[in-house]
Amino acid sequence: MQRLAMDLRMLSRELSLYLEHQVQVGFFGSGVGLSLILGFSVAYACYYLSSIAKKPQLVTGGESFSRFLQDHCPVVTETYYPTVWCWESRGQTLLRPFITSKPPVQYRNELIKTSDGGQILLDWFDNDNSKSYMDASTRPTILLLPGLTGTSKESYILHMIHLSEELGYRCVVFNNRGTAGENLLTPRTYSCANTEDLETVIHHVHSLYPSAPFLAAGVSMGGMLLLNYLGKIGRKTPLKAAATFSVGWNxxxxxxxxxxxxxxxxxxxxxxxxxxxxxxxxxxxxxxxxxxxxxxxxxxxxxxxxxxxxxxxxxxxxxxxxxxxSPNRRLKSVEIPVLCLNSVDDVFSPSHAIPIETAKQNPNVALVLTSYGGHIGFLEGIWPRQSTYMDRVFKQFAQAMIEHGHELSNM
Incomplete structure (x- = not known):
C-alpha cells in the first residue's frame, strides 16, 4: 500500500505539471476546468495503479529456477507498468510496430543447404567489436526466431540484437524458408510443427562455434517452433537455455x-x-x-x-x-531452462490455454504472465520508443543464463 501511495502521488504530480504547461486559457484554463481535469486524472491514476499496474505471475516447476530468476532476472518479479494511454491488448499489439524504433543492424547473410535440396537464409550479427568477448570462438551466440510472417527486419528482432550487442553477444536470425527474399529450391515452406529446418540451423550454428554458450529466443510462432523442437529433442540439444515470447500454446x-x-x-x-x-x-x-x-x-x-x-x-x-x-503438449518434455513470457490478455493466445499446471510439473520451465501487454506488445513508459518490458526480460534472462547459468546445477 505504501508503494501504491507513492506511485499515485508521483503520477498525480506528473499529470499536474503536464496540465500546467499544456492547458490553454479558457474554460480548461479556469479553476473549474482545471479542477475537473485534475479530478479525472487522479481517478484514472487510482484505477491504473490499483487495477492495471501489477506484478507478473511467476509459475515455475522448481524452487531452484524460481530463486535463480529472482536473483539474476529480477524484472520478472517487478511491477509491470503498461503505457498509461495504451494498455489494452489490441492497442498494444497494433501500436508496437509503429511506435518502437528500428535500431540499425548490419547483417552478414548466409545460405545453408537442407537435406531435401532446399536452402535457409541466416542473417548474422557477428558483433566483432565486442569488448566483453573479443574471442569469436567463445562469444555467446543467440539464435532468434521471428513470428509467423516475420523476418530479421522486424523491430522486436532488431531490439533483441541491439540489446545483445550491448552485452557483447553474437546473434543469428533464422528466417523461415521463402520469407526473406531468397528463392525456394523445393516445394516446401515452413510450419511450427515441423522442426527439421530448426534442427539443421541449430546443428550448423553449433558446429561453427562449439565452444560458445548457445541460447535461443523465439517470438510468437517462432517460440512455438522452438518449444516443439525442445520437447522433441529433450536434453540432446546444444542449446544452454531458451526464451519464448507471446507463444500460442494451443x-x-x-x-x-x-x-x-x-x-x-x-x-x-x-x-x-x-x-x-x-x-x-x-x-x-x-x-x-x-x-x-x-x-x-x-x-x-x-x-x-x-x-x-x-x-x-x-x-x-x-x-x-x-x-x-500445439506446444502445450510437449512442454513436459523440455529439459533445458526455458522462460516463457505471455500476457493473459493476448488475443492471439487466450489465457485459458496457457499450460500453467503442466509448467508446475517441469522444473526447467518458468512462465511469466503479465495482466496486460497484448501480443508482442508489452509497451511501457509515456512514449515507449526505445524499450519494452519484453526487451528487458530478454536482456536480463540472456545475461543471467550466460553469466550465472552454472548456478542452476548447484541449487
Whole structure:
C-alpha cells in the first residue's frame, strides 16, 4: 500500500505539471476546468495503479529456477507498468510496430543447404567489436526466431540484437524458408510443427562455434517452433537455455480467438493475406501439389492452414496439424531452462490455454504472465520508443543464463 501511495502521488504530480504547461486559457484554463481535469486524472491514476499496474505471475516447476530468476532476472518479479494511454491488448499489439524504433543492424547473410535440396537464409550479427568477448570462438551466440510472417527486419528482432550487442553477444536470425527474399529450391515452406529446418540451423550454428554458450529466443510462432523442437529433442540439444515470447500454446484456442469478428478484422484477415502473398511469390513451386487458386481465396489463417500448410506437410486433416503444432503438449518434455513470457490478455493466445499446471510439473520451465501487454506488445513508459518490458526480460534472462547459468546445477 505504501508503494501504491507513492506511485499515485508521483503520477498525480506528473499529470499536474503536464496540465500546467499544456492547458490553454479558457474554460480548461479556469479553476473549474482545471479542477475537473485534475479530478479525472487522479481517478484514472487510482484505477491504473490499483487495477492495471501489477506484478507478473511467476509459475515455475522448481524452487531452484524460481530463486535463480529472482536473483539474476529480477524484472520478472517487478511491477509491470503498461503505457498509461495504451494498455489494452489490441492497442498494444497494433501500436508496437509503429511506435518502437528500428535500431540499425548490419547483417552478414548466409545460405545453408537442407537435406531435401532446399536452402535457409541466416542473417548474422557477428558483433566483432565486442569488448566483453573479443574471442569469436567463445562469444555467446543467440539464435532468434521471428513470428509467423516475420523476418530479421522486424523491430522486436532488431531490439533483441541491439540489446545483445550491448552485452557483447553474437546473434543469428533464422528466417523461415521463402520469407526473406531468397528463392525456394523445393516445394516446401515452413510450419511450427515441423522442426527439421530448426534442427539443421541449430546443428550448423553449433558446429561453427562449439565452444560458445548457445541460447535461443523465439517470438510468437517462432517460440512455438522452438518449444516443439525442445520437447522433441529433450536434453540432446546444444542449446544452454531458451526464451519464448507471446507463444500460442494451443493452436485450436488461438484460431478460435482470432476468428472472433473484431479480432478477425484487426489481425486475422491481414495475416492471412500476408501468408498468401508469401506463398504466391513461389506459386510455380506448388501448382502441381496444391490448388493455389483455392489457397488464395482463404479468409482466415485456419482456412489457409487447411488448404496449404497441412496439405504441404502431409497431414490428413487440419485438426491433425493443429494438434501436432500445439506446444502445450510437449512442454513436459523440455529439459533445458526455458522462460516463457505471455500476457493473459493476448488475443492471439487466450489465457485459458496457457499450460500453467503442466509448467508446475517441469522444473526447467518458468512462465511469466503479465495482466496486460497484448501480443508482442508489452509497451511501457509515456512514449515507449526505445524499450519494452519484453526487451528487458530478454536482456536480463540472456545475461543471467550466460553469466550465472552454472548456478542452476548447484541449487
Amino acid at each position: 493452436t485450436f484456442a488461438c484460431s478460435e480467438s482470432l476468428e472472433k469478428p473484431l479480432n478477425w478484422l484487426l489481425f486475422n484477415y491481414y495475416l492471412t493475406t500476408c501468408l498468401q502473398s508469401s506463398v504466391n511469390k513461389h506459386r510455380h513451386m506448388f501448382v502441381k501439389l496444391i490448388d493455389m487458386d483455392h489457397v488464395m481465396k482463404a479468409k482466415s489463417i485456419r482456412e489457409f492452414d487447411k488448404r496449404f500448410t497441412s496439405v504441404l506437410f502431409g497431414y490428413q486433416t487440419i485438426d491433425d496439424y493443429y494438434t501436432d503444432a
